[in-house]
Amino acid sequence: MSDEPGYDAFISYSRALDGTLAPELHRGVQRFAKPWYRQRALRVFLDDASLSANPGLWTSIEAALGRSRWLVLLASPEAAASTWVNREVDWWLAHRSAQQVLVVLTSGEYSSSVPPSLRVALGQEPRWVDLRWLRSAGQVDPSNPRLREAVADIASAVRGVPKDDLVGEHIRQHRRTVRLARGAVAALVLLTVGVLIAAFLAVGQRDSARAQARTASARGLASAAVAALRTDLSLAQALAAEAYRVEANGQTRAALFQALTASPQLDRYVSVGAWSSLAASADGEVVVAGTEDGRVVRLDLAGGRSEQRLGDRPVRSVAISADGGVVAAASAGSGLRWDVAGGVRTFDLPDGDPDVLAAVSPSGRFSAVYSTTATATDDSGASAGTRIVHDGQTDRVLTRADTTFPLLFLRMTDDDTLLEVSYDNWVRRAPATLDVKSATPANVMPGNGVTPGLSADGAHLGYSWENGTELWHTTATAPAHNAPQRRVPPGRASPSSVGVSNDGARTAVADTGTIFVYDMTGPDPGERLRLEGNSATPFVEFLGDNDHLVSAARDQLVLWDLTANTRIGSTLPVQVPLVCTACPAASVAVSNGKTAITAGAELTVDTRALTVDPPDAFGPAVWRGDHLYVVTTPDGIGETWEVRDGMRRLARWQGQVSATDVLAMGVSADERRVVTVNELGDVQVLEGADLAAARTIPLGRRLDQDGWRPSPHLAAVSPDASSAVVVTPTSVELVDAVSGARRSLPGGGASSVTFTGDSLLVQRSDSIEVWDLAGSVRRHSFRTDPSYLPGIAAGSTFVTQMRRDRVMVVFAVTGEQVGEIRLAPQVSRYGRIGMAFDGDQRVLTAVSETDLRSWDLSAENWVRAACTSAGRDLTAEEWQRYVGSAPPDLTCG
Numbered sequence: 001m002s003d004e005p006g007y008d009a010f011i012s013y014s015r016a017l018d019g020t021l022a023p024e025l026h027r028g029v030q031r032f033a034k035p036w037y038r039q040r041a042l043r044v045f046l047d048d049a050s051l052s053a054n055p056g057l058w059t060s061i062e063a064a065l066g067r068s069r070w071l072v073l074l075a076s077p078e079a080a081a082s083t084w085v086n087r088e089v090d091w092w093l094a095h096r097s098a099q100q101v102l103v104v105l106t107s108g109e110y111s112s113s114v115p116p117s118l119r120v121a122l123g124q125e126p127r128w129v130d131l132r133w134l135r136s137a138g139q140v141d142p143s144n145p146r147l148r149e150a151v152a153d154i155a156s157a158v159r160g161v162p163k164d165d166l167v168g169e170h171i172r173q174h175r176r177t178v179r180l181a182r183g184a185v186a187a188l189v190l191l192t193v194g195v196l197i198a199a200f201l202a203v204g205q206r207d208s209a210r211a212q213a214r215t216a217s218a219r220g221l222a223s224a225a226v227a228a229l230r231t232d233l234s235l236a237q238a239l240a241a242e243a244y245r246v247e248a249n250g251q252t253r254a255a256l257f258q259a260l261t262a263s264p265q266l267d268r269y270v271s272v273g274a275w276s277s278l279a280a281s282a283d284g285e286v287v288v289a290g291t292e293d294g295r296v297v298r299l300d301l302a303g304g305r306s307e308q309r310l311g312d313r314p315v316r317s318v319a320i321s322a323d324g325g326v327v328a329a330a331s332a333g334s335g336l337r338w339d340v341a342g343g344v345r346t347f348d349l350p351d352g353d354p355d356v357l358a359a360v361s362p363s364g365r366f367s368a369v370y371s372t373t374a375t376a377t378d379d380s381g382a383s384a385g386t387r388i389v390h391d392g393q394t395d396r397v398l399t400r401a402d403t404t405f406p407l408l409f410l411r412m413t414d415d416d417t418l419l420e421v422s423y424d425n426w427v428r429r430a431p432a433t434l435d436v437k438s439a440t441p442a443n444v445m446p447g448n449g450v451t452p453g454l455s456a457d458g459a460h461l462g463y464s465w466e467n468g469t470e471l472w473h474t475t476a477t478a479p480a481h482n483a484p485q486r487r488v489p490p491g492r493a494s495p496s497s498v499g500v501s502n503d504g505a506r507t508a509v510a511d512t513g514t515i516f517v518y519d520m521t522g523p524d525p526g527e528r529l530r531l532e533g534n535s536a537t538p539f540v541e542f543l544g545d546n547d548h549l550v551s552a553a554r555d556q557l558v559l560w561d562l563t564a565n566t567r568i569g570s571t572l573p574v575q576v577p578l579v580c581t582a583c584p585a586a587s588v589a590v591s592n593g594k595t596a597i598t599a600g601a602e603l604t605v606d607t608r609a610l611t612v613d614p615p616d617a618f619g620p621a622v623w624r625g626d627h628l629y630v631v632t633t634p635d636g637i638g639e640t641w642e643v644r645d646g647m648r649r650l651a652r653w654q655g656q657v658s659a660t661d662v663l664a665m666g667v668s669a670d671e672r673r674v675v676t677v678n679e680l681g682d683v684q685v686l687e688g689a690d691l692a693a694a695r696t697i698p699l700g701r702r703l704d705q706d707g708w709r710p711s712p713h714l715a716a717v718s719p720d721a722s723s724a725v726v727v728t729p730t731s732v733e734l735v736d737a738v739s740g741a742r743r744s745l746p747g748g749g750a751s752s753v754t755f756t757g758d759s760l761l762v763q764r765s766d767s768i769e770v771w772d773l774a775g776s777v778r779r780h781s782f783r784t785d786p787s788y789l790p791g792i793a794a795g796s797t798f799v800t801q802m803r804r805d806r807v808m809v810v811f812a813v814t815g816e817q818v819g820e821i822r823l824a825p826q827v828s829r830y831g832r833i834g835m836a837f838d839g840d841q842r843v844l845t846a847v848s849e850t851d852l853r854s855w856d857l858s859a860e861n862w863v864r865a866a867c868t869s870a871g872r873d874l875t876a877e878e879w880q881r882y883v884g885s886a887p888p889d890l891t892c893g
Contacts, residue, residue: 006067008042009102009158012088013074018106021134022046022074025104028151029072029158033166042158044072058087065091070100070158075114075128076107089115102157103128104150129153145219145251149226164881167223172884217883218247222255224882229262231513233533234269234556236262237870239882241863241892248859250816256862257809257819260567260869263533264822267559269871272297274555276314277329282362282456282502284544286324287557290315296329296338301559308344310336317358317410319367326364326392330356335369337390347388347397361412362457365393366431368418370410389418389431400434411458419458419474426461426474440474453498453507456542460485460504462520464495469507471500471520486520488527499540499549506546510537515551517562531560556871565822567865569855572844576834577602577609579848584711585791586834586846591623594643596630597834597846603630605643619662619676620712629667631676634658636684638674638691653691655684661709664724666717675724675737677715679703683724683735697740701728713752713791718760718773725753725760725775732762734775745775751790761799763792768799770812782815784808793835793843798857800843802833807845809857824850867892 009029013022026046034041045064047057065071071092079085092101098121105113105128114122131150141147156163221243228236240259243252270287275297277290289297292314297307313331320327327338332354335347349356349371357370372385385404390397405422412418417437418429423445428437445452445463452463454474461472468489486504492511499508506528509516515531534553543550549560577599579586586599596605598618603610605628612618612632621630627650631638636655642648659678666675674686681699686692703710703726714727717737724735732745732753745762752763759779760771769781788801788808798818799810809818823833824847834846841858856862867873870892879887 005043006069007045007064008068009070009072009154010045010065010068010088011072011074012079012085014076014078014082014085017076017078018074021106021131024147025072025074025151025154028148029155032151032155042155061088062091066095070102071096072102072104072154072158073114073118074131075103075105075110077112078107080113080115086115086117089118093117093121098122102154104131104154105129106131106134108132145222145226145254149223152223152227163227164224167220167227167882213885214247215249217885218243218249218252220882221246222252225255225259229258230532231535232554233259233263233266234553234558234870234872235878236533237866238872238874238892239878241866241870242874242879242890244859244863250811250814253811253859254816254818256859256866257568260862260866261819261821263531264565264567265529265531265560265562266533266567266869267561267564268869269553270299270301270557270559271555271871272299272557275552275557277316277318278539278541278550278552278557279318279320280456280541280543280550281320281324282322282544283324284548286320287543287550288318288320288324288327288329289557290318290329290331294331296327296336298324298327298338298340299557300324306340308336308338310334310346316356317369319358319360319410321360321364322362323364326360326367328358328360328367328369330358330369330371332356332371335371335388337367337392339364339392342392345390347390349388350384350386355406357407357410359410359412359418361415361431363415365415366391366412366418368410368412368431370407370420372404372406387434389434391432398432398434408452409454409458409461411454411456413458417458421454421458421461421474451495451498451509453500453541455500455502455504457502459502460500462498462500462504462507464492464498464507464509464511466491466493469498469509469518469520471504471507473504486525488518488520488525492516496536496538497540497551499542501542501546503546506542508540508542508549508551510540510551513537513553515540515549515560517549529562534558565824566853566855567869568857568862569821569853572852572854573607574604574852575607575609576846576848576850576852577604582709584709586848587618587620587712588834588836588844588846588852589621589623589628590836590838590844591625594623594626594628595844595852596621596623596628597852598630599834599848605641605647608647617661620665622665622667624667624669624671627671629665629674631655631662631665633662633678634660636662636676636678638686651690653686654694655686656694656696657682657684663703663710663712664715664717666719666721666724668721673721673737675717675721677717677724677726679710681726681728683726683737685737695740697735697737697742699726699728699733699735699742701733703728711791713754713763716754718755719757723773725755725762727751727753734760743775745771746778752792754792754794756794756796758796759794761792761794763790763801768792768810768815780815782810784810784815785817791833791835793837795837795840795843795857797840798837798843800835802835805833805847807833807835807843807855809843821845821855823847823853864893 030040030042030044156166221239225236225239237259240256244256272289274292275289276292280287287299294311295307311334315329315331317330325340329336333351337345355372359368368389370387373383382403386401388399405424407420407422409421418431420427425442426440450463450465468487468491471486473485492509495509495511497510505521507518513534517529519525519528537551539552547562551558579599586597589596601612603618616632619631628641628643636658638653640651661679662676664677676684681701683697686694703714717724726733727750730749732750735742750762754761762769766786767781767783770779788803793800799812801808805823807821836844843855845853873892874890876887
């Protein structure tokens with residue numbers, strides 16, 4: 001046995017691809033959450049020589065593998081093709097467990113980046129760390145918050161410590177080190193400088209220490225928020241809001257944005273306590289919960305809460321009428337009918353019967369409770385059961401005890417039908433008599449691994465298992481063991497709850513913490529959405545219609561809106577015109593709540609639409625107060641409209657040169673100058689009270705290339721219409737619209753230009769430059785992801801870039817990438833997104849044939865939205881866990 005110390009982990013990687021990343025991960029994992037007095041927290045092996053140049057090193061590599069507890073594989077197509085990586089993996093699989101392998105994907109897809117032998121050993125695709133976003137060596141920076149999150153993921157797995165705890169320990173150790181360092185500096189200053197200077201410096205040190213502590217606290221909260229996004233989105237939003245309140249910086253801003261854009265169909269969380277059963281009203285307005293301590297809680301989702309006590313035992317079943325006015329509940333030994341407007345009735349059930357159910361008719365007239373024992377009384381599997389039905393109209397109570405197959409569901413589909421669903425049959429009884437009206441043989445579900453669900457109206461029974469999600473109509477007269485009404489693969493391995501819409505068009509299957517929403521009908525049935533953000537989902541049900549869900553997580557209800565795709569934006573009642581596949585994006589103009597969108601031959605002003613006859617087409621539009629300026633091509637005819645209660649044309653004007661396309665237009669504040677730029681490279685200036693004086697400043701360089709129409713982002717006019725900027729094939733030209741002077745900006749060609757209130761922005765292939773309006777001083781520049789398409793929009797605080805159906809938000813002051821906004825999918829319209837800022841912190845996005853979207857980019861509003869959606873405050877215990885100091889006021893908002 002070797003006396004050499006062992007390794008906690010061995011990093012296997014392709015030097016050709018990950019030669020920069022691997023050493024940074026090596027340093028980060030070794031030092032993550034280390035005590036100040038230790039050199040490292042973990043001992044990680046990383047080779048420091050090229051094995052391909054010296055194969056004799058295999059002996060030392062094999063020895064290091066033999067002394068390592070974990071194998072960390074930096075997976076990529078290059079690694080999968082590497083002889084040495086495969087040799088290390090094969091050695092590990094021969095001598096160690098595949099369960100001690102952590103895959104970190106740095107490039108490509110999982111199936112092509114992991115050696116085949118390891119994929120076989122791991123079975124189904126395991127959870128892995130995704131580092132494919134690291135597109136350049138410049139991003140491999142220890143200060144990069146996303147890289148620190150990846151380091152935390154790896155260190156957590158290797159150390160066997162939950163990530164949240166490890167992140168908290170990392171922050172505490174950092175704070176302790178900072179305190180020790182400050183103490184040493186303070187002592188040296190006291191000895192060197194003296195009492196007076198030391199006192200002076202102490203004030204600065206105190207402020208610095210407070211600033212460092214504040215920064216450390218904010219970073220710890222932000223890191224914890226990002227770590228909790230997939231397992232506890234409620235907590236993640238509360239953590240992110242508190243992190244930004246502690247200190248507004250790039251990391252906290254990005255964490256807050258990520259928390260608000262994760263699972264965009266999430267509406268909000270509602271705290272209910274330790275629930276044991278749930279039901280929702282058909283109108284989607286009320287949810288009722290039974291609790292572990294015997295309470296029945298009625299939640300009006302528009303506001304308001306009331307409750308009744310059924311006893312001290314857990315309330316195992318609740319039901320509610322269509323309008324939420326009548327509630328039924330059952331626990332072992334007790335039943336309840338709660339008429340919100342008329343009082344409460346309780347009923348005794350056989351004491352000790354563990355299986356209980358409750359039902360209410362949609363009108364609320366009838367309520368029912370049911371109980372049965374788990375022990376069969378005959379060979380058929382039937383057992384003793386008790387049903388109690390209360391007629392709220394006559395106050396009559398009907399009780400019947402007989403043998404019954406244990407029920408899965410109890411529903412009152414109307415005032416004439418009590419539906420009992422078991423594994424063996426579906427029985428319909430008359431509530432007024434409890435006589436059997438009809439019975440259908442069932443036995444439709446496989447014996448194992450099946451989770452059933454019944455629609456709120458009892459019409460559709462669904463279940464999910466490993467082979468698929470199947471749906472049955474409970475009113476069918478044919479034996480239910482025939483083929484199901486509908487079936488949609490694939491299935492879920494371990495479903496915990498199934499919800500079925502009343503019309504059977506959709507099912508929702510909860511598996512672990514994810515809700516899979518399936519369309520069961522239509523031309524393309526199958527999975528439509530995945531709702532994430534919780535570690536477990538033991539309950540899911542449709543809330544009133546096919547587009548709203550209620551689920552449960554821990555001690556909270558979770559409300560989902562399947563039609564939504566944001567918590568930071570809203571849909572405006574403006575339809576974006578159709579944009580042809582090969583055409584530029586729609587042009588958007590906005591001012592004081594008024595919008596104008598031009599696309600081809602159509603102009604939409606708020607909710608009104610105007611058209612011209614092809615081949616005429618609208619160019620861009622510009623607002624000046626209540627006046628809208630718009631130009632049409634190819635004749636170059638412009639019009640000025642007054643838009644107040646309606647639309648009234650004020651004037652028509654025309655430039656000197658006809659153009660196929662007008663790319664940009666601007667209007668001066670006094671409305672006596674209009675400047676346009678066309679695809680010929682002409683800057684046209686119209687001046688005077690009636691805009692009759694026209695002149696042209698030609699550049700002599702066409703902007704269209706290879707027969708394609710030029711995009712509007714190749715030109716822009718300053719807000720005061722004093723200058724224009726034009727991107728030619730080889731340069732960026734700045735033109736003075738008053739004097740006619742022009743100058744070329746340094747740097748050659750560009751892909752996009754735009755103006756803000758006091759700056760000119762130039763988008764290059766991998767950066768955005770910020771210039772003064774005169775184009776004489778480059779104030780600063782920041783790097784951007786080159787995968788984003790040409791085209792930017794800007795306010796004074798944020799810049800947005802587009803990529804297919806996503807928009808990247810960049811903080812203009814520092815250039816930090818805040819996060820992505822997901823837009824409605826665009827079929828065959830690659831990159832056709834119109835963007836415009838409404839003020840400094842709100843951006844509009846126009847996607848062809850969808851409603852116009854408005855996105856709130858105010859971080860202060862994000863905090864309020866996160867708190868509303870989280871439905872909770874941080875607790876003092878959570879603050880202590882992640883920060884380690886005395887908590888401040890933790891009221892969210």
